[in-house]
Amino acid sequence: MRPANVLSGAAFRATLFALAIFFLILILAGSALYQIVRSYQYAELEAQMIEEVVLFRQIFEREGRTGLIKTMKILDKSSPPVQHKLGLFGENNEKLVGSLSVAPDILGFAKMTLELQPGGKSGSFYIHTAKIDKTTIVVGRSLQAITAVIDALLYGLVVTGLIVIATTLLIGYWLSWRVSRKLEALVDTLDRVASGETHVRIPVNKNHNQINRISIRINEHLDRLSILMESTRNTSKAIAHDLRTPLSRVSMLLEEATNDGLKKQKTIELIREAETELVNITGIFDTMLRIARIQSSNDRTGFSPILAKDLVSDVVETYQPVFEVSGQRLILNPQSSTSAKLVCDSKMIKQLLANLLENANRYCPVEVDVNVSVSTTENGGVLIIVADNGPGIPAGELDKVMEPFHRIDTSRTERGAGLGLSLVKAIALRHNAEVTLSDNRPGLRVSITFPPSHLS
Amino acid sequence: MKILLAEDDRKTSDFIRKGLIQNSHTVDCVDDGRDALSACLYNTYDLVILDRMMPGMDGLAVVKSLRATNSKLPVLFLTAMADVDDRVEGLTAGGDDYLTKPFHFSELLARITALARRPHETETVSKLQVADLELDLMTRVAKRGKTSIELKAKEYALLEVLMRNAGRVMTRTMLLEQVWDFNFDPQTTVIETHISRLRSKIDKPFDTSLLHTIRNIGYSIHAPR
Secondary structure: OOHHHHHOOHHHHHHHHHHHHHHHHHHHHHHHHHHHHHHHHHHHHHHHHHHHHHHHHHHHHHHHHHHHHHHHHHHHHHOOOOOEEEEEEOOOOOEEEEOOOOOOOOOEEEEEEEEOOOOOOEEEEEEEEEEEOOEEEEEEEEOHHHHHHHHHHHHHHHHHHHHHHHHHHHHHHHHHHHHHHHHHHHHHHHHHHHOOOOOOOOOOOOOOOHHHHHHHHHHHHHHHHHHHHHHHHHHHHHHHHHHHHHHHHHHHHHHHHOOOOOOHHHHHHHHHHHHHHHHHHHHHHHHHHHHHHHHHOOOOOOOEEEEHHHHHHHHHHHHHHHHHHOOOEEEEOOOOOOOOEEEEOHHHHHHHHHHHHHHHHHHOOOOOEEEEEEEEOOOOOEEEEEEEOOOOOOHHHOOHHHOOOOOOOOOOOOOOOOOHHHHHHHHHHHOOOEEEEEEOOOOEEEEEEEOOOOOO | OEEEEEOOOHHHHHHHHHHHHHOOOEEEEEOOHHHHHHHHHHOOOOEEEEOOOOOOOOHHHHHHHHHHOOOOOOEEEEEOOOOHHHHHHHHHOOOOEEEEOOOOHHHHHHHHHHHHOHHHHOOOOOEEEEOOEEEEOOOOEEEEOOEEEOOOHHHHHHHHHHHHOOOOOEEHHHHHHHHHOOOOOOOOOHHHHHHHHHHHHHOOOOOOOOEEEEOOOEEEEOOOO
16 A cells, blocks of 8 residues: 555545644643743742841841851851852942852842853852842852653653654554555455456455445445446347347348249248348347336336226237137236226237237147236235146256246247346336246246335 | 438438339438438428438437427338337338338338328318218218118228228228227237138128228228229
8 A cells, every 4th residue: 555545545545634733732732831830939949038137137136147147157058059049239330249159230039141150161050139238148049850740740741742743643554554555455345346357346344443344335336336237238238249149140041032934922921030130139129128218217207007907907808819829828816906006007018918918928838727816915915816727847947037038948949039028127216116926836826026016 | 202211320211212203203312310400491391311320410319390380291100110119209200101121112102191191181171981981070970872780889980990091001000000099010810810800791691892901001091993
C-alpha cells in the first residue's frame, strides 16, 4: 500500500485535526500553569526577604547601627554567596557590609545579575532593597531554584506533548492504514468483478462497522449483478445458437429455390417454407423484446381489477377445443374461487396462461388431463394452478426450465425457442407474483401466486 | 383508394407502392415526416400509411398534429417498433391501426380495406346477415335458413367479428386481436381449431359453404360467388 494513500485517508486526517486541537490546548494550559507556578514561587521568595528585613530592623532598634553591622557581617560570612546576598550602605551610599559594590537606585523588589563569588561567574538574583533609618539594606536570593522548577515544568510539558503527538500520529496512521487496506480490497474486488471474475466477493469479518456494512451490501448487489451477467451471457449465447439453425435453414431453402432446373410450383413452395422460417425468427425476436420490455418497465397504467376466474375461463375456453383435437382434456376446476380478484394487465395474464397451456398441450401425450384452478391464499392473494398428469419434468431440470432458451430436449427440432416459461416468469414478476414448478405426482404443477391486490 | 405512403426506407416504399398499385390504389410517396404532414393537410387522401421513425418529424408527432386539426383521415402505422407499449402509444396518439414489420402484404391490404370502411361500423345493427346465415346480436342466436345453431361463447365471438366484416378478409392477427384480445401469436392451432368447430356448425350440415379460408392470409365469410 502506498504511504501517500494512507496519509490522505480520512482516519489520518481526523487524527491530524484532533492533534492540532490537542496542541492548542497544551499551549494554553501550559502557559497558564507556567504563570501560576512562577508567581507562586516569587511570592514565597518575597515573603522570606520581607521577614529577613524585619528581623534586621528589630536588631537595629535593639542594638543600634553598630549591632546591625556586626550581625550582618557574621551572617554574610556564614551564608553561601551562591544562594544568598546581603548588603548595607550608609547615607552617602558607601558600602558598610556585604559583597555588593553599589546600592540599587530604587527601593522594593528587583531582578539583578550579580557575581556568584567575588570575581567569579554571575547568576540571577531577586533582591529586596529597604531603608533602615538612614542606611540602605539589600537582601538577595538566588533565582536558581525557581528557574529549575520552571524549567522542569516546561520540560515536562514538552516531553508529554511530544509523546502524545508521536503516539497519536502512529495510531492515526495505523487506523488509516487499516481502513485504506479494507477500501483497497473493496476497490480491487470491484475491479476484478468488472473484468469478468464474477465470483469474487469483498472479504467481510464479524465487526459491525461501517465498512463491513457497506461491504455486505455491495456483496449482495454483486450477487444479483453476477446472476444477471451470467444470464445475459447465456442468453446471448443461446440466441446466437438458436437463430443460427433456422437462419441456415432459410439460406438452404433459398439456395435450393434458385436452382435453375426447378419447376415453378416447387420454387414457390420452397420460398413459402423459407418465409415460414423467417416468421418464426421474427417471433423469437418479438418474444425476446417483449420479455425485455416487461422486465425493464414498471409502468402499471394497463393494470385494472378483474375477476380471476373470468380471465382464466376465457383462456380455458379458447384452448379447450385445441386440447380436444389432440386427445387431451383441459378442465377448469369447478370449485374455483368466483370472488378472487386480480389487479393486473389482463392481456399479459392471458399470455401467461396461454403459454402454460400451450406447453402442456405440446409436451403431454394423449389422454392427459390438464387441470386449471383459481383459489385465494391465506393472506388474501390469488393462486392459479395449472397441473397435468403427463410426463412432468425431471427434478434436476425444474430450476433451469425458466431460463431463456432452455429446453429439456436439446435436439432443437421442436418448434418454439424455449422462451415460453421465461416470458411466464417475466410477466409474473411484473405482477409481483411467484412462479413455482413442482412435481404433481405424476406430471407438472405450475403455481402462480399473486400477492393480495393492495400489496401488488 | 388514394393512399399516402410515408416511409423513408426506399426498398420497403417501392415494395408497398408496387403492391398497392397492382391492387388498383393510387399512391403518393414521401420519405420525410414534415412532407407527410403537409401532404395530408393540402391533399385529400382516403388513408395514410405512416412509418414511425422518419427524418424530419416522428410518425407519432405527424398523427398528433394531424388530429389537432380535427382531421379524421384514417392512419395506419407501419413500423418496426413492435412492442405492445409502442403499439398502445401509436393508437393513443391517434393512429387507427398498427402493423409491425416484417409484415405480409396481404395483411396490409386486409387492414387497409378494414380501415376504409370504419365510419359505417358505428351504425347500430341488431342483426347480421350473410346469405341465409343470420346472427341476432340481441338474443345471440345464429340461424341458417330455419335451423337454429347453438354456439359456444368463443364461436359466437368469432362469427360476429367475421360477419361484421363480411366479404372482407380477416387476417389471423386481426382475429386474435378482436376475438380473443390476444396481442401475441399462439404457437398452437387456436384459430384453426375454432374455425373448424364453427365451420362444422354453420357450413358442414348445409349445401353451400359461407366461411372461406384464404390461404396463408386468413378467413372470410361471404355468400357463394
